[in-house]
Amino acid sequence: MTAPSSTPASTPESTAASTAAGAARSSRVTGVGRLLIAVYGLLALAATGRSFVQIVAKFDEAPLSYSLSALAAVVYIVATVALIKSGGRWRRVAWITIGFEFVGVLVVGTLSLLDPELFPHDSVWSLYGRGYVFIPLVLPLLGMWWLSRTGKARP
Amino acid sequence: MIEWFTWLQLGVAGVAGLLCIVLGLAGRKPNDLTMGATALVELLLIVQLVVAIVAPFTGNTATGSVLEFYTYLISAILVPVAAVGWALIERSRWSTVILGVAGLGVFVMVYRMWQIWTVQGL
Numbered sequence: 538m539t540a541p542s543s544t545p546a547s548t549p550e551s552t553a554a555s556t557a558a559g560a561a562r563s564s565r566v567t568g569v570g571r572l573l574i575a576v577y578g579l580l581a582l583a584a585t586g587r588s589f590v591q592i593v594a595k596f597d598e599a600p601l602s603y604s605l606s607a608l609a610a611v612v613y614i615v616a617t618v619a620l621i622k623s624g625g626r627w628r629r630v631a632w633i634t635i636g637f638e639f640v641g642v643l644v645v646g647t648l649s650l651l652d653p654e655l656f657p658h659d660s661v662w663s664l665y666g667r668g669y670v671f672i673p674l675v676l677p678l679l680g681m682w683w684l685s686r687t688g689k690a691r692p
Numbered sequence: 693m694i695e696w697f698t699w700l701q702l703g704v705a706g707v708a709g710l711l712c713i714v715l716g717l718a719g720r721k722p723n724d725l726t727m728g729a730t731a732l733v734e735l736l737l738i739v740q741l742v743v744a745i746v747a748p749f750t751g752n753t754a755t756g757s758v759l760e761f762y763t764y765l766i767s768a769i770l771v772p773v774a775a776v777g778w779a780l781i782e783r784s785r786w787s788t789v790i791l792g793v794a795g796l797g798v799f800v801m802v803y804r805m806w807q808i809w810t811v812q813g814l
Contacts (some may be wrong), residue, residue, distance in 0.1 A: 568786060575778070575790040579771065579797050590760045635708045670800075 563620075573676075573683055574620045580672060581613035584661050602660040606644065609661045612637055616680070631684055639677035642666055646674070693807045694743055694752070701736045701802050708733050709795025717787030722779035724772070725790075730779075730791045733798050742766060756808035764808070768801040792801040 588606035597604050612634050619631035646665035648655055666673030715726055716796035744765060747753070754761055775794035779787040 568784075571778075571782065571784070571786040572789055572793070575775070575793055578774070579793065582767050582770070583797075583801075586763045590757065590763050594757060594759055 554597065557631070560653070570620070570683055570687070573679060574617060576672070576676060577617040577620060577680070580619045580669070580676065581610065583669065584610035584613050596669065603656070605660045607639075609638070609641060612641075620680070623665070628684070631680070635677045635680040639675065639681070642677065643675045693740070693747065693754075693806060695773050697740070697743060698802065698806050701733075701740060702799060703805075704729075704736055705733050705795050705799040705802060708777050709797075710793045711792070711801055712788050712795055715794030716790075719785045720788050721783050721785060722791060726788050726791050727776055727779055729770045730776055730794060733795055734769070734776075735770070737765070737769050737798065737802075740805075741769065748763055754809045755811070761805055761808045764801050764805045768798050768805075771801075 574691060584606065587611045590602065591603040591606055616631060616634035616638065617626045619634060640661045642665055644660035649660075649663040661669060661673055665671060707801055711729060712721070712726045713745070724800050768785075771794045
């Protein structure tokens with residue numbers, strides 16, 4: 538993996554920001570973290586597109602499922618942005634949004650199994666995200682693992 | 693959609709995706725081969741867009757939601773552009789893997805588009 542030190546210390550961003558934020562930025566955004574951000578971006582795009590179609594074309598059929606889809610899409614977008622951005626506040630936003638996703642996929646996934654009537658139409662999180670090859674279930678775990686790992690690098 | 697063209701597109705997107713992921717994990721930086729393969733995926737998407745616009749006039753209409761079809765198609769068109777843009781800015785092995793993720797993402801989206809076009813009314 539690329540060492541964080543490969544980023545020049547004198548980039549405009551790191552001199553402008555505090556040293557701690559600069560370190561967190563370079564360690565979080567380089568290497569395999571890039572891949573995580575890219576997959577988050579792709580999922581955000583997929584969730585946004587799907588909920589756009591659901592709300593425009595057939596919102597009345599399943600308001601609960603489709604509202605959840607829209608909420609999930611917004612949360613994925615915020616999580617993607619938070620992973621890209623640096624600084625303590627965005628880091629907290631990343632934790633909150635990724636944690637929310639994980640709780641969401643567990644709760645909605647379990648409810649959709651126990652009581653299929655509750656979610657008659659698929660949302661991103663129905664059946665633990667089966668419609669998205671379980672990426673919504675796995676991605677928050679990778680995200681939290683990544684955040685905790687890079688967190689140790691902070692002074 | 694035209695059936696043979698769709699299978700061709702699925703084949704190219706799948707092969708390009710796997711190729712880029714393998715080469716990326718092997719440590720290659722984005723090069724002409726991997727970015728070219730992703731560009732080819734993009735080119736076929738543009739052709740697909742033209743096909744989708746023209747096909748209904750020849751009696752080849754979508755059986756499913758046209759809105760959903762175009763949402764997938766427009767989203768898919770954005771994906772390789774973003775991935776290649778990333779690869780040009782960030783020249784690391786992970787950018788090559790991201791090119792592969794983009795290819796596989798397009799694969800899934802084209803497959804969904806094919807389902808929307810052909811097998812509705814389940």
